[in-house]
Amino acid sequence: MGPIQTAKDRCRKCYSCVRNCPVKAIKVKEHWAEVIHDRCIGCGICLKVCSQKAKQIADCITQTLRILENDNSPVAILGCSYPAFFSELRPGQLVAGLQKLGFADIYEGTAGVELIAGQYQQLIESGGRGPLISSHCPTIVDLIERHYPQLVRNLMPVVSPMVAIGRHIKQTRGAETPVVYISSCIAGKFEVSSEEVAGGVDMVLTYRELSQMFRDRGLDPTRMKDAPFSGRKPDRGRLFPISGGPFQAFDVHNDFLNADFVSTGGEQGALELIRDLAAQRITPKWVDIRFCEGGCIGGPGKNNRLTNFSKRSLIIDAFHQRHEVPYLPEKKGAASSGPSLQRSFTNKFKHLKNPSGESIRAILQATNKFTQEDELDCGACGYPTCREHAAAVYQGLADNEMCLPFSIKRLEEDRVILTQKYELAQRALAQEFGDSAIIGQDPRTGDVLKLIRQVGPTPTTVLIRGESGTGKELTARAIHQHSNRADKPLVTVNCTTLTDSLLESELFGHKRGSFTGAIADKKGLFEAANGGTIFLDEIGDITPKLQAELLRVLDSGEIKPVGGNRPTEVDVRLIAATNRNLEEGVEEGWFREDLFYRLNVFTITMPPLRNRTESLPQLVHHFLASASKRLNKPIRGIEDRAIAALLRYHWPGNIRELQNIIERASVLTQDNIVRLENLPTIFSELALEEPLLGGTAKAQEKGSLRGQREKHLRIVEKSLLKKYLEDAGGNVSKAARTASIPRRTFYRMLERHGLKGAAFKKAASSPSNDGS
Incomplete structure (x- = not known):
C-alpha cells in the first residue's frame, strides 16, 4: 500500500484523477478509482483535483507521535522551502514549536543541499554519460525509473538533499537516532521507502501534517520565543527550493545563450523536457528538472493563499536574513569522513501488453464507435483519444462506462425502454387496481363514500374495519386519491405475509450486516412512501414489539433501520385495516391500548356484501367487464337465474369471493353468457329454494x-x-x-x-x- 490511498466510500468516479494524472497511474474499478502504486510517481496531482477528498495521503502523524513517545532524542529536519509555507513565523519560533512537540534537535534541510553540491560539481565538470539529469526531485526519479527507463543511465548517482542530511545526522548522532523530515514534497514519502536510500530518514511529514499536530496539541508557535537550529548552518543552499536555485547552490555558472545547462519546473515543462531527452532531440550537458511549478515551493503546502511568486520572494528574503537565524554549533564527535552520498537507480518499468488493432476495433465498437467520425476524442474519460482509452480498457485500467457519449446514449436508450415499461406497468396496474371507484348505490356504500370524501384531503390517520374481502384496500386507495398526496406513492403492506423480523426490515429498512443475509443497506417501505401514504393491511396481526416501533414512528415521525443508530425523518400518512376486534385485543393484551387510540382517530367500517345485496347486480356487471378485459374474451352478460342465485347466497368471502366466482364463470362459459351452470354447485342448490319461472305471481x-x-x-x-x-x-x-x-x-x-x-x-x- 502506497502513500496515496483511496477512500472508497467517497469516490464518485468522476474521473478527474484519471484526466489529470500525467502517467495514468489510476485504475478504474467497479465502484472507485484506485492508484496503481507501481506506476505512481507521487506528484500529488490526484490529491489536488479530487473534489470529494477520496484521494488521501497515508497518515504519518500517528507514526510520528509514536516516535516522539518512545524516543528521547528524535531529530526533525525542516525542508528547504519552509520559509514560504510558514511565513507568519520566524524560523526560531518554528523551531520552538517543534521542540514543544518533543523533538530534541531541529536541522535545516538546506544543509543537505550543500552536502551534495560538491558531487554535482564534479559530475558536471567531468561530463560523460550524455545529458546529466538531476536526481534531487523524487517525482522525476520515479518518472524516469517507471516510465522512461532509457534515461535511467542519465540520472546523476547522487542522493537527494533530504537523504544526504538524514545520513549525516545518523552518522554524527548514531544510526538509531529517529529522523523525521518535514517538507512540501509528497514524493518524499515514496522516496524514504526505497531500498536505494534506506536508512537515511525514518518518516516524512508534510507541512500540512505538521500544522495539524500543532492544532491537536493546542500549540501556537507565534507566541513562542525563538529557539536555535542545530547542526550545519547552510548558506547559498537556502536558494535551492526556487526555480534556478540549484545553479546558485551548486555554483554552476550559466547564461541565457548557453544550451549546455537547462532548468525547468512544472508538470508540462518536465514532461516535455524528458520526452525531448528520451528522443535525443536535445543534448545539454546538465538538466535540472523539478516536477512542481516554480521549484519545491510549488508542492502541496500548509495553505494555498500565496502564489509561487510570493513564495519565491519569501525564500529570497530568508536568504538575505540568513545571518539572523539562531543557530547552535554542530555537536562534536562527528565522523571525520562525510556520509555516503552515492545512490543507484533501477529500471522499474512495468510493461503493459499492447492491444492489437482488432482488439482496439472491438472495444471501440462496444462503445458505438464504428467510424472515425464516431471517435470524438472529447477527453471526458480522462484519456486524450478514444483509442488510448480503448487501449486502457484492454490493459484493465479503464472500462467502457467511462466513455461519456456512450453512457449518455445508453441512458437515453434506457430511458426510452423504461418509459415503455412504465407505460406497460401503468396499464397493468390500471387493469388490476385502476378501477378504484367503489361500486354500489346502496345506503351503506353511500355512507362509506361520504366518509372517504371527508377524510381524504386531511392528513388524519384512518382505520378501516370490516370482514375479509369487503374492499378495505380499495377504500385505502380511494382515500389516497382524494388526498393532497395523490401524486406521491401509495405503498401497501400485508402484515400477515411476513415474519416479525422480516416485516420490521421491510417497514423500516436495515443496515448491512445487521442480520444474516443483510449484505447491503436497504431502505424500508416507510422511507419509500415518504411524502405519500402507507397502507398497513391486517394490522391486528403484528406483534407487540412491532406495535411499539410503529407507535414510535407515529409519535415522532422518525424511523430507525434495523441495526442502525441514526433516525430518519419521514412524512407519511398512515392508513390501517383489520378484520379483527381490536377492542378485544386491548382487553386480552395482544394489542397495545396506546397504539389502538393512535390508530382509531377516524374509523370507516366496511359493510359486508350480504348487507348490501342491492348493489350486487351492479358489482356483477362491473366484474364481468373486468374479466372480459383480463381474459380477452367478449362476455356479453349474465342470465337472470344466475343473478337470482347470487342474491340468495350469504357471501362469507364478500366482494373478493364474488369477483373470483365471476372470473371463474367467465372462463367456463361457452357462449360468452354466464349461466347458472357456470357457477359453483351451491348456487344451483340455492336456485331451488324459490320458484324461478320468470318471476310471475302465478308461478x-x-x-x-x-x-x-x-x-x-x-x-x-x-x-x-x-x-x-x-x-x-x-x-x-x-x-x-x-x-x-x-x-x-x-x-x-x-x-x-x-x-x-x-x-x-x-x-x-x-x-x-x-x-x-
Whole structure:
C-alpha cells in the first residue's frame, strides 16, 4: 500500500484523477478509482483535483507521535522551502514549536543541499554519460525509473538533499537516532521507502501534517520565543527550493545563450523536457528538472493563499536574513569522513501488453464507435483519444462506462425502454387496481363514500374495519386519491405475509450486516412512501414489539433501520385495516391500548356484501367487464337465474369471493353468457329454494306443486340438520362428517336455516328436565 490511498466510500468516479494524472497511474474499478502504486510517481496531482477528498495521503502523524513517545532524542529536519509555507513565523519560533512537540534537535534541510553540491560539481565538470539529469526531485526519479527507463543511465548517482542530511545526522548522532523530515514534497514519502536510500530518514511529514499536530496539541508557535537550529548552518543552499536555485547552490555558472545547462519546473515543462531527452532531440550537458511549478515551493503546502511568486520572494528574503537565524554549533564527535552520498537507480518499468488493432476495433465498437467520425476524442474519460482509452480498457485500467457519449446514449436508450415499461406497468396496474371507484348505490356504500370524501384531503390517520374481502384496500386507495398526496406513492403492506423480523426490515429498512443475509443497506417501505401514504393491511396481526416501533414512528415521525443508530425523518400518512376486534385485543393484551387510540382517530367500517345485496347486480356487471378485459374474451352478460342465485347466497368471502366466482364463470362459459351452470354447485342448490319461472305471481303461488315441495324439503332439511347437531353436541365439523357433507357446505346450510352449533352445544351440556 502506497502513500496515496483511496477512500472508497467517497469516490464518485468522476474521473478527474484519471484526466489529470500525467502517467495514468489510476485504475478504474467497479465502484472507485484506485492508484496503481507501481506506476505512481507521487506528484500529488490526484490529491489536488479530487473534489470529494477520496484521494488521501497515508497518515504519518500517528507514526510520528509514536516516535516522539518512545524516543528521547528524535531529530526533525525542516525542508528547504519552509520559509514560504510558514511565513507568519520566524524560523526560531518554528523551531520552538517543534521542540514543544518533543523533538530534541531541529536541522535545516538546506544543509543537505550543500552536502551534495560538491558531487554535482564534479559530475558536471567531468561530463560523460550524455545529458546529466538531476536526481534531487523524487517525482522525476520515479518518472524516469517507471516510465522512461532509457534515461535511467542519465540520472546523476547522487542522493537527494533530504537523504544526504538524514545520513549525516545518523552518522554524527548514531544510526538509531529517529529522523523525521518535514517538507512540501509528497514524493518524499515514496522516496524514504526505497531500498536505494534506506536508512537515511525514518518518516516524512508534510507541512500540512505538521500544522495539524500543532492544532491537536493546542500549540501556537507565534507566541513562542525563538529557539536555535542545530547542526550545519547552510548558506547559498537556502536558494535551492526556487526555480534556478540549484545553479546558485551548486555554483554552476550559466547564461541565457548557453544550451549546455537547462532548468525547468512544472508538470508540462518536465514532461516535455524528458520526452525531448528520451528522443535525443536535445543534448545539454546538465538538466535540472523539478516536477512542481516554480521549484519545491510549488508542492502541496500548509495553505494555498500565496502564489509561487510570493513564495519565491519569501525564500529570497530568508536568504538575505540568513545571518539572523539562531543557530547552535554542530555537536562534536562527528565522523571525520562525510556520509555516503552515492545512490543507484533501477529500471522499474512495468510493461503493459499492447492491444492489437482488432482488439482496439472491438472495444471501440462496444462503445458505438464504428467510424472515425464516431471517435470524438472529447477527453471526458480522462484519456486524450478514444483509442488510448480503448487501449486502457484492454490493459484493465479503464472500462467502457467511462466513455461519456456512450453512457449518455445508453441512458437515453434506457430511458426510452423504461418509459415503455412504465407505460406497460401503468396499464397493468390500471387493469388490476385502476378501477378504484367503489361500486354500489346502496345506503351503506353511500355512507362509506361520504366518509372517504371527508377524510381524504386531511392528513388524519384512518382505520378501516370490516370482514375479509369487503374492499378495505380499495377504500385505502380511494382515500389516497382524494388526498393532497395523490401524486406521491401509495405503498401497501400485508402484515400477515411476513415474519416479525422480516416485516420490521421491510417497514423500516436495515443496515448491512445487521442480520444474516443483510449484505447491503436497504431502505424500508416507510422511507419509500415518504411524502405519500402507507397502507398497513391486517394490522391486528403484528406483534407487540412491532406495535411499539410503529407507535414510535407515529409519535415522532422518525424511523430507525434495523441495526442502525441514526433516525430518519419521514412524512407519511398512515392508513390501517383489520378484520379483527381490536377492542378485544386491548382487553386480552395482544394489542397495545396506546397504539389502538393512535390508530382509531377516524374509523370507516366496511359493510359486508350480504348487507348490501342491492348493489350486487351492479358489482356483477362491473366484474364481468373486468374479466372480459383480463381474459380477452367478449362476455356479453349474465342470465337472470344466475343473478337470482347470487342474491340468495350469504357471501362469507364478500366482494373478493364474488369477483373470483365471476372470473371463474367467465372462463367456463361457452357462449360468452354466464349461466347458472357456470357457477359453483351451491348456487344451483340455492336456485331451488324459490320458484324461478320468470318471476310471475302465478308461478309463485303458495298452492303450486313446486312451492309445496320446496316448503316440505326445507322443513325436512332443517330437521335433519338439527338432529346431526344434537348428536354431535353442537360440534359442526363432527356433524358435517356424520352427514357426509363438506364442512363449508354444512355451514352454508346452517346459515340458510338460521341455525348455530353453539346453541346445540349448550343444550347438550345443560341438566336434564325429565326428573331423573
